[in-house]
Amino acid sequence: MKKILSFILLITMLVSCTKDLNQVPSVEETSESVYTSLANYKSVLAKLYSAFAVAGIEKGDGNADMASSTASWGYLRVYFNLQEIPTDEVVYTWAGGDNLTNIQYMTWGASDTWVSAMYYRIYYTVALCNEFLRNATDAKIASFSEADQASLKVFRAEARFLRALAYTHAMDLYGNVPFVTEADQAGAFTPPRIKRADLYAYIQSELQDIEDVLPAPLQNEYGRVSRAAAWTLLAKNYLNAAVYTGSADYTNCITYCNKIIAGGYSLEPVYKKLFNGDNDKRTTNEIIFPIEADVAHTTTWGATTYLVNGPIVGSMKASDYGVVSGWSSIRTLREFVNLFPDHSGNTDTRGAFWTDGQSLDVDDPSSSSQGYSIVKFTNLNDDGTYTTDGGLVNTDFPMFRLADVYLMYAEAVLRGGTGGTVGDAVNYVNQLRERAYQNTAGDINASTLTLDFILAERGRELFWECTRRTDLIRYGKFTGGDYLWQWKGGSVNGQSVDTKYNLYPIPTTDLASNPNLIQNSGY
Numbered sequence: 001m002k003k004i005l006s007f008i009l010l011i012t013m014l015v016s017c018t019k020d021l022n023q024v025p026s027v028e029e030t031s032e033s034v035y036t037s038l039a040n041y042k043s044v045l046a047k048l049y050s051a052f053a054v055a056g057i058e059k060g061d062g063n064a065d066m067a068s069s070t071a072s073w074g075y076l077r078v079y080f081n082l083q084e085i086p087t088d089e090v091v092y093t094w095a096g097g098d099n100l101t102n103i104q105y106m107t108w109g110a111s112d113t114w115v116s117a118m119y120y121r122i123y124y125t126v127a128l129c130n131e132f133l134r135n136a137t138d139a140k141i142a143s144f145s146e147a148d149q150a151s152l153k154v155f156r157a158e159a160r161f162l163r164a165l166a167y168t169h170a171m172d173l174y175g176n177v178p179f180v181t182e183a184d185q186a187g188a189f190t191p192p193r194i195k196r197a198d199l200y201a202y203i204q205s206e207l208q209d210i211e212d213v214l215p216a217p218l219q220n221e222y223g224r225v226s227r228a229a230a231w232t233l234l235a236k237n238y239l240n241a242a243v244y245t246g247s248a249d250y251t252n253c254i255t256y257c258n259k260i261i262a263g264g265y266s267l268e269p270v271y272k273k274l275f276n277g278d279n280d281k282r283t284t285n286e287i288i289f290p291i292e293a294d295v296a297h298t299t300t301w302g303a304t305t306y307l308v309n310g311p312i313v314g315s316m317k318a319s320d321y322g323v324v325s326g327w328s329s330i331r332t333l334r335e336f337v338n339l340f341p342d343h344s345g346n347t348d349t350r351g352a353f354w355t356d357g358q359s360l361d362v363d364d365p366s367s368s369s370q371g372y373s374i375v376k377f378t379n380l381n382d383d384g385t386y387t388t389d390g391g392l393v394n395t396d397f398p399m400f401r402l403a404d405v406y407l408m409y410a411e412a413v414l415r416g417g418t419g420g421t422v423g424d425a426v427n428y429v430n431q432l433r434e435r436a437y438q439n440t441a442g443d444i445n446a447s448t449l450t451l452d453f454i455l456a457e458r459g460r461e462l463f464w465e466c467t468r469r470t471d472l473i474r475y476g477k478f479t480g481g482d483y484l485w486q487w488k489g490g491s492v493n494g495q496s497v498d499t500k501y502n503l504y505p506i507p508t509t510d511l512a513s514n515p516n517l518i519q520n521s522g523y
Contacts, residue, residue, distance in 0.1 A: 075125065076291055087478070106488060119170075129166070130181060165399075167202070170199070176196050223280075223283075236404075241253075257420070260402070266285045270435075309325070310329045322393065333362060351374070379395055407457060410426075411454045479496075
């Protein structure tokens with residue numbers, strides 16, 4: 001798929017202050033001339049995947065697909081900022097200059113540029129998927145050979161998965177949102193508002209409908225989804241069902257975790273190899289679905305380029321991480337650091353913080369020397385070599401991986417779901433900890449396996465993988481005052497935050513243009 005991404009149709013969509021969330025992405029040729037061969041369909045499908053990775057069709061997001069300067073950083077960088085920067089895992093140096101202060105302090109409003117950027121990134125991706133699906137109906141592909149039709153039905157299922165992923169982010173971040181599918185006629189359109197619980201039901205139904213159409217686990221081309229990706233997204237949504245619908249569904253979470261675990265995946269023995277320049281090799285074991293990056297074919301200043309360069313600060317040597325310079329932007333907070341038994345990584349290898357020249361406490365978030373750094377993602381290959389182009393990287397982002405499934409299983413068991421056992425949960429968690437400790441010294445038993453332990457372990461294992469905000473909300477600790485971290489609510493030692501911040505607001509621009517929408521409570 002990486003090479004396919006280098007041959008992308010010039011599909012662009014201008015999303016700004018408009019009610020037209022059902023716009024047709026404009027293409028240099030008409031759909032009648034594009035959707036004429038299996039190869040062309042696959043090229044358009046590649047664009048759907050790349051919408052999560054890059055923000056333009058040229059090197060380093062050149063020839064941007066959206067006009068907004070903030071949205072031009074790309075889906076994954078914007079998503080990371082909204083999922084991680086407001087939490088205990090990140091403090092951001094350039095918050096003022098990048099308009100991220102309100103995101104960092106959890107004081108954002110409906111006119112925030114990052115809130116709008118994510119919203120329109122999501123709906124740009126939904127629009128791409130809808131347009132593909134309009135041109136992949138049974139009637140549209142009837143003239144193709146049986147073999148090609150079979151392939152096109154898989155492509156169609158993949159597009160539905162990618163749309164479900166984007167809609168999951170809309171549901172998680174914004175709650176009640178506009179709703180558009182391929183069944184809606186393209187053109188000027190005022191989308192209806194769908195309630196969060198109804199969108200949840202739609203997403204789960206879509207994923208269940210396509211799971212048997214998608215290839216079996218480990219059987220699709222690298223970078224493309226298999227049914228294990230659908231199972232993982234189903235499990236993640238079931239784990240958060242109480243937040244999304246008001247009714248828990250931990251049993252179904254366990255059901256789908258069991259399917260994934262039985263699908264042939266295994267843990268990568270070396271944790272750091274999951275996040276390096278060769279991590280495309282890990283798809284045969286732990287990585288279930290990646291967002292791809294490739295210096296030769298798929299380059300962006302967002303995504304993992306952001307995550308490799310961003311945390312390189314002070315005395316750190318950029319070449320040690322496979323790039324040419326550090327950005328001194330992303331650091332950690334003391335509450336996250338204290339999740340680990342020590343700061344060196346000698347005990348738990350996941351917690352190898354850079355402390356030279358860095359203070360633990362952050363009295364001034366704009367000071368890059370305050371807050372320990374940690375480089376989770378690198379551009380180094382397994383043999384220590386690297387290829388870069390001005391700091392662009394080859395490192396894929398593991399959107400879904402087996403370790404998360406193990407932790408979801410354990411949490412769902414503890415929360416009362418059936419179909420799993422505490423013994424298996426302890427075993428799965430200990431597999432993660434034995435990898436991290438490189439021995440059995442970190443093993444736990446059933447009495448240690450508590451919900452609070454699982455939240456902390458999710459922080460240790462999954463930090464910077466865009467799960468933290470969602471996890472803290474599920475535990476009731478993102479807002480309110482039960483759990484404080486430095487600069488929560490804009491206070492140096494943290495302060496209670498209004499529960500309205502469990503959701504981002506609907507952007508003012510879309511409220512003004514779509515009378516079907518209602519602003520989230522408190523905004």
